[in-house]
Amino acid sequence: MSTYFSQGDEVTLFERAHRRQLPMMITGPTGCGKTRLVEHMGERLGRPVVTISCHDDLTSGDLVGRFVVAGGDVIWNDGPLTRAVKDGALCYLDEVVEARHDSLAVLHSLTDHRRTLYLDRAGQVLHAPREFMLICSYNPAYRSSLKDLKPSFRQRFVTLAMDYLPPDREAEVLVAESGIDRPAAERLVRCATGIRTADQIFHLEPPSTRALVAAAQLIAAGADELHATQACVLAPLSTDGAITDGLREIAAAALSTDRTSTT
Amino acid sequence: MSTYFSQGDEVTLFERAHRRQLPMMITGPTGCGKTRLVEHMGERLGRPVVTISCHDDLTSGDLVGRFVVAGGDVIWNDGPLTRAVKDGALCYLDEVVEARHDSLAVLHSLTDHRRTLYLDRAGQVLHAPREFMLICSYNPAYRSSLKDLKPSFRQRFVTLAMDYLPPDREAEVLVAESGIDRPAAERLVRCATGIRTADQIFHLEPPSTRALVAAAQLIAAGADELHATQACVLAPLSTDGAITDGLREIAAAALSTDRTSTT
Amino acid sequence: MSTYFSQGDEVTLFERAHRRQLPMMITGPTGCGKTRLVEHMGERLGRPVVTISCHDDLTSGDLVGRFVVAGGDVIWNDGPLTRAVKDGALCYLDEVVEARHDSLAVLHSLTDHRRTLYLDRAGQVLHAPREFMLICSYNPAYRSSLKDLKPSFRQRFVTLAMDYLPPDREAEVLVAESGIDRPAAERLVRCATGIRTADQIFHLEPPSTRALVAAAQLIAAGADELHATQACVLAPLSTDGAITDGLREIAAAALSTDRTSTT
Amino acid sequence: MSTYFSQGDEVTLFERAHRRQLPMMITGPTGCGKTRLVEHMGERLGRPVVTISCHDDLTSGDLVGRFVVAGGDVIWNDGPLTRAVKDGALCYLDEVVEARHDSLAVLHSLTDHRRTLYLDRAGQVLHAPREFMLICSYNPAYRSSLKDLKPSFRQRFVTLAMDYLPPDREAEVLVAESGIDRPAAERLVRCATGIRTADQIFHLEPPSTRALVAAAQLIAAGADELHATQACVLAPLSTDGAITDGLREIAAAALSTDRTSTT
């Protein structure tokens, strides 16, 4: 089983929802570990994970399947959701808020007491086994009137709110994934924390743990800390000159102060 | 026959409409039991229920059927509406307000004195048997100029307005479905009632009976009452910090007051 | 021949238009009897009626036909309009204002001196027989800049403006269709007339004869008059609390006054 | 050759354009005789007329043709424009302003010195014979920023502006087409002239000669003059009560004054 750095009681909540056959909605900022939690729970519960990246163009046919022509005949081809139901898998709809709401209607009967998938076009009705669980995720920071999930849809799920790891654990992750030393990891985390705090001023998407890992990997490959931070953490945040300068000051301060203090 | 907790005379009204071959429109908030009523009436009247979840992308072809290629030949494939007409089933269009209005035009001749389904593409005309009944549902709280049902469409149906169960019966449902004890069920219902009352202030979708059942199930699985309420009842309502705090206060008060008073 | 309750000279006007091979446009509020007139004229003139419910998604291919693959070959499949022309039928386009205007272009050559249907894709030209007649209907109360019929389209038709039946005849219809007694029918009609008069204040779609018939049928099945009126006549009109209360007062007054005066 | 009532020198202009191989654009109000002129010129020049009713959904494939599957093989199927080019026909695009502008791009090379049709998908290039002529029509009264023809497109054509016939000739048409007597025809024309004059006030589409012919035919079938005028001339103009009343006064005056003066 791969190492998983837990934030709190999310593993327990997930297990309880799975035991009571309740679907789960995981919320949290980009790159805070939502996908990793699902992968970890799949290993822990001994169930396969079927991942579906949601997008505007995902049709209900893409989810449940469709008829295809093969060898001159027409046969039904299960979609990933149907396969997950049949296999009793954990079915993970990543960034569900990106999906067209009409594609989500097919999930309704799977998320209430029916736990049933209606394959209207195939003329079949599937009852989900106990092991099957539906998990969705989204980032509540992206709220727009057009794409916000319907309240009645959100009420169908047990909601698990995730956030960034606490600084200590985040530094631990950087060391484990890139091989840089602990002080350098702490400098990067301090830099991220500084920007996340300044976030209220800049109205930016805060830097993710994933971006910190990338910076750590460039450093491990020989890059200068400030350059690596610039390329992986600062540059993706904004292309506005003034903001970029402000961010660089925060980063430079965090990286050098820290270095002084740890040497 | 599964247990059904009735709200009033909805079963009688449904039976009369069925006897006089009138279509029915069920309105009411999310998760108040519309789907369960239809399932219950199917059992009671001894008719199969064909459920169709409506969405923007549902074409009239999805409802009535289409030609498909099979074994090199083209054959007509009945859609769920056509199958329901042929089987004398209860055909249930869930959240009909989500459907494109043009897809609904095919229902017109089924909802007046003709009780006829025109399959233009197949060149067939089907007369619905006495047993067939069309039921639609929608939540009138979701009114938008774009998606509101046309008045002339609504006038084609006998309208049944449902609401949440009274507190006593709602607690009864929680006990029956999750196995928690009666006082805990009452605490959860009191919590929901508090939020539903505060609804005028917060402008939120009020919590559904379905969400309460989910919280009850997490409690039955060992979760703390406040945490379960947070995950299943409060978190889906809003991601706005201030509102979330207000909701948590209401919930904490309802859960603790109640506990004190019942011990 | 089924009973038809005429409003005035609409049968004569229809016959004259048919004799002179002129197409007809029937206007009037929802459920005032447009469809029934066409069915009646079909019986009277001894011609089949082909009904097409118009909607946004109706293509000209749906009207005139298309090529389909059958047994490995491609054959032309007549649409309902083409079949109606070939059979000399009455072709009835219900709620024509709902159709996309581009789908209606195919009707132009059928509605002027040419009386010709060009099947461009099939490479055929059909001349309509004397018996063929095109009838369209729409409800002028639904006027929106987007969907209003083009004036040049409306000028292609003899226009027949229908309205609700006078109260006496409307009560006659209720008795004939539901079996309730005459005084109860009169109470329902008085109730409808009251709301139709109040219509200028509430800006609602007025209740249709069809909705009154449904209420009469529930009453015949044992329902209370006020409840039946609520479910079939009032509830479909509005979900706004204040308006609903106003409507219920009008209904209660009409139903009770009447009962007193007839006993 | 069918009778054609000419307005002025339109026949000469048409013949000159045909002789010099220039395309023609005919403008004028609805029902003023544009289609009849093209039919008449087809007879006069001894060329077939291919009519295409333009609409929003007309693709360039509908105009030039497409590949279709037949007997397991794929064969090219000429569209009406391609057939017209090959046959040296008069190709008439009725209401060209309704077509999507992108569908019209295929006409460019046919309307300049090239007189060539590029069938990109079929890989063919067709040179139009001398006899071929492209004619388009539209009603300039329907000007909207969205659908107005591009100036560069209009400049590709010789423009022929048509209008209603002068009263004498219009009455002549009514007599010829319906068989009513001359005084009645004159009353109808006076009525139309009155409304066309009042047009500046009412901002309506003025009544067409086609609508007058329909009224004349109802009169010939026994209808009262005012009723026939109401059904065929007034009712299509407006559904606004005040305007309708104003129109009826104009009509009643025109019909009665005239009757007095001619008796």
Add this chain to the structure above:
Amino acid sequence: MSTYFSQGDEVTLFERAHRRQLPMMITGPTGCGKTRLVEHMGERLGRPVVTISCHDDLTSGDLVGRFVVAGGDVIWNDGPLTRAVKDGALCYLDEVVEARHDSLAVLHSLTDHRRTLYLDRAGQVLHAPREFMLICSYNPAYRSSLKDLKPSFRQRFVTLAMDYLPPDREAEVLVAESGIDRPAAERLVRCATGIRTADQIFHLEPPSTRALVAAAQLIAAGADELHATQACVLAPLSTDGAITDGLREIAAAALSTDRTSTT
């Protein structure tokens, strides 16, 4: 080789761009001779010309080709752009501003140092031979925020700005193409020049040389000069009465003054 009336050094610039393998963008008002220049250069350079009329519906598949079914098998069918690359032709995209910008992305690799066409769907990469040249044209007078070409796209081309011929040469063209005498040609050109000058006031698309040629041809066919000018030059410009009157005055003055002065 057909006669070509050059405006200046456009032939030289075109030849230099061709020699250095640079793509060219020709700009200029409608009907000023852009298409004729490309045809002329094709003859001069001894290369075939492949013309593609751009429009909103042109897909990249229409440009590069697509798979089609033939004889039960699927074969790749080159589009006109692919054929032009293979043949080393001049590929002319007429009115490129009309094309959807996404269809133009396929041109990027052909318009920089790569001179390469990627046929992603066919899995092929084509290197353009030296002889191949891509030419686009558009009329900068049609600027709209929606359809303007992206600056980065325009920078990929050598830009050749064309305009109307000087009066003398334009009259020469009229004589050569229609056979009218020189004074009449000069009168027509003076008329056009007058309107082009008044263009700032009327905000019209100025009359093209093509429209003058059409007028000249009608005159050669016996039409009166003012009538021919009205039908081919004035009528396409506007349907607004006041503007039309203003234009006719300019035209009448230009035609008569001139006639006096030349007799």
Add this chain to the structure above:
Amino acid sequence: MSTYFSQGDEVTLFERAHRRQLPMMITGPTGCGKTRLVEHMGERLGRPVVTISCHDDLTSGDLVGRFVVAGGDVIWNDGPLTRAVKDGALCYLDEVVEARHDSLAVLHSLTDHRRTLYLDRAGQVLHAPREFMLICSYNPAYRSSLKDLKPSFRQRFVTLAMDYLPPDREAEVLVAESGIDRPAAERLVRCATGIRTADQIFHLEPPSTRALVAAAQLIAAGADELHATQACVLAPLSTDGAITDGLREIAAAALSTDRTSTT
């Protein structure tokens, strides 16, 4: 290996990202050398480059592949992204900001620790080999609310910000690519620098190195410097007369001053 003129440490950063299996986002103005860098790195790392020009119409099927019919059977056809993953290629998505965001969702699992491509429709899961690298590019100057990349997407990449070459190196490129002499190259660069500086005033897309190379090639083919600059550098920038005049002054000054000073 073709000559590459580096701007700074971009080659080193690229190599480090490749070694640590991190995806890269290259930003910079049009024609500053983004595409050339990717080609250069392909040669340097000994990996093939698969280029995909992004546009609005690019579907995820175009990226990953789709089922196609061949010889009566249905076979899976890899798209360029899938081929790049299988071949361990550098996969370059040019102007990724042009792509529909929903098409980009398929990239998520390739750009985090999973480095996995889910082919949902084919039912396959591909793990990218070490050699595979995903590179995207875009021009941050084109920012629009509709098309801006999501921050969470940008955070998945190491960002490399490119800009125009310094004047000396840009002149070097012009000499190398066109064969003009050094002083002429310097005059062109000075001209470009002048316009790029004036850019804040004119709000134009600044001229690219690519446009300067084109001008240099026309000069090498015998064109006058000012004419070549006009056709390749100034004309694509604007069609507004006043701006064009301003630009021409800057260009004339830069070209002549320079000439004087270098002679």
